[in-house]
Each structure stands twice: as structure tokens, then as C-alpha cells.
Amino acid sequence: MRKGLLILVFGLMAAAAVYGCIYLTCTASARSMERSDKPELAWLKEEFNLSDAEFKRVSELHAAYLPQCAEMCKQIDAQNLRLKKLLAATNQVTPEIETAIVESSRLRGECQRQMLEHFYAVSRTMPPEQGRRYLAWVQDRTFLSDFAMQ
Amino acid sequence: MKTDKPDHRDDALRNVLKEWHSDAALPPRFQENVWRCIQLAQAQTAPSLWAAVAHWIGTMLPRPAMASAYVAILLVVGATAGWTQAHHTNVRVANELGARYVQQLDPYQAVRP
Numbered sequence: 438m439r440k441g442l443l444i445l446v447f448g449l450m451a452a453a454a455v456y457g458c459i460y461l462t463c464t465a466s467a468r469s470m471e472r473s474d475k476p477e478l479a480w481l482k483e484e485f486n487l488s489d490a491e492f493k494r495v496s497e498l499h500a501a502y503l504p505q506c507a508e509m510c511k512q513i514d515a516q517n518l519r520l521k522k523l524l525a526a527t528n529q530v531t532p533e534i535e536t537a538i539v540e541s542s543r544l545r546g547e548c549q550r551q552m553l554e555h556f557y558a559v560s561r562t563m564p565p566e567q568g569r570r571y572l573a574w575v576q577d578r579t580f581l582s583d584f585a586m587q
Numbered sequence: 588m589k590t591d592k593p594d595h596r597d598d599a600l601r602n603v604l605k606e607w608h609s610d611a612a613l614p615p616r617f618q619e620n621v622w623r624c625i626q627l628a629q630a631q632t633a634p635s636l637w638a639a640v641a642h643w644i645g646t647m648l649p650r651p652a653m654a655s656a657y658v659a660i661l662l663v664v665g666a667t668a669g670w671t672q673a674h675h676t677n678v679r680v681a682n683e684l685g686a687r688y689v690q691q692l693d694p695y696q697a698v699r700p
Contacts, residue, residue: 459669
């Protein structure tokens, strides 16, 4: 009975050890990305197999784009607030509301133009095949999703 | 030739039993009590699940072939579970980081403070 119990416990401990080793080994890359300074960019490097030089260039483009994006966010928030106040003040479409809607559309178009420029710039720093894959992936998740029929 | 048929054995006893009569009345619910005793005896003799497992651990598991198979199966189960769980974790992390990357770039998806 004692020998049988030892085998039973040994088998369970061995299974737990194998589980832990394989889990930790297979998730090492993911855990490393999460611990990095910029996990999103670390993921981009991993996902699109970027070399160190390519990653450096992508990081520079990313850093340069973020202030533009923040400025757009500010303008969009301000425009949304303006439109919200106009909508709350009336029960019909006024010329002011029409103007605000046009302005919102213009902002959205400008935002998409800037994003697209950035996406193309990033894709050009990647190897051609990865660049195409990146463009398809990022466009699908940004402005192309805005036009999807639900 | 000797035969084991019961009809040919204990003829004397059989004759005595045929001639024996008793006027004593059976106690109340005699048959029911007999069946209860039989069921109780059977229940006590039937091995429980734990006893069966303990018996298997004590007698079967120490056999080299059985021990090897047991450990091998557990190793495969542990490895499969570890790989599957790691795959789920990797997919989840990739989706989360991909979504965060897009949120940084798209003002219409950005998480406002």
C-alpha cells in the first residue's frame, strides 16, 4: 500500500511539474512583453517579426504620432461637447447643428487621414510581406470597422 | 461410480426432515426480517469504492507496467493541460496588447481618462 501511495503521489507531482514547466516556457514571451516599458510596441515587434532596427524606426514613428493623436482627441472631445449642448437645446435640426455635424465629419476625416498616413509610414519600415499584413490588420481594426454593416 | 447429485446423499437426513413437524408459530414479520438480514450481510460484504481504490493502489499500482503507464498518462495530461492553458494565455495577451495598440492610435477608440 505504501509503495502504491508513493507512486500515486509521485505521478501527480510529476504531472504538476510538467504542467508548470510547459506553461511557463510557452508563455515566457507573452510575460516578457507585458513586463516591458511599452507592451503594445513589444507586441508589435513580436507579431510582425521586426528586427531591432525596424523596431527602433517604428518606435520613433509611434512617438512622433502620439502628440498628433492627442491633439485630435482634444478637438474631437471639444466638438462632441459642442454638439451635445446644441442637441440638448432644441428638438429640431438647426443650422448650428448642421454646421456642427459637418465639423464632426471633417474632424473624423482628418483623424482618419492622419491615422492612414501613420499606418503607411509604419508599414514602409517593415519587410514588404509584414507591411501588407500590418496594413490589413490595423485598417481592419480602425477606420474600416467604422464602415462595417452591422 | 460415485455421484454428487444431492438426491443421492444424506437420504437419512432427508427422511427425518420429511417426517419432522413443528407446531410453533413463526415470529411476526419473519420473512421480512430474514430478507433484511440477507441484504445487510450482502451490503457488508460488498466492497466500497474507496476499498476498491485502496485495493488497486495497494496491489495493482506497484506493478512496474502499471506504474509506468500511470505516470506516463499523468505526464501527457499535465503537458497537454500546460500547453493548452499557455496557448489561451498567449492569445489573450496578444488580443489585449493589439487592442491597446489600436486604442493608442485611433482617437475614436482611445480610452479617455
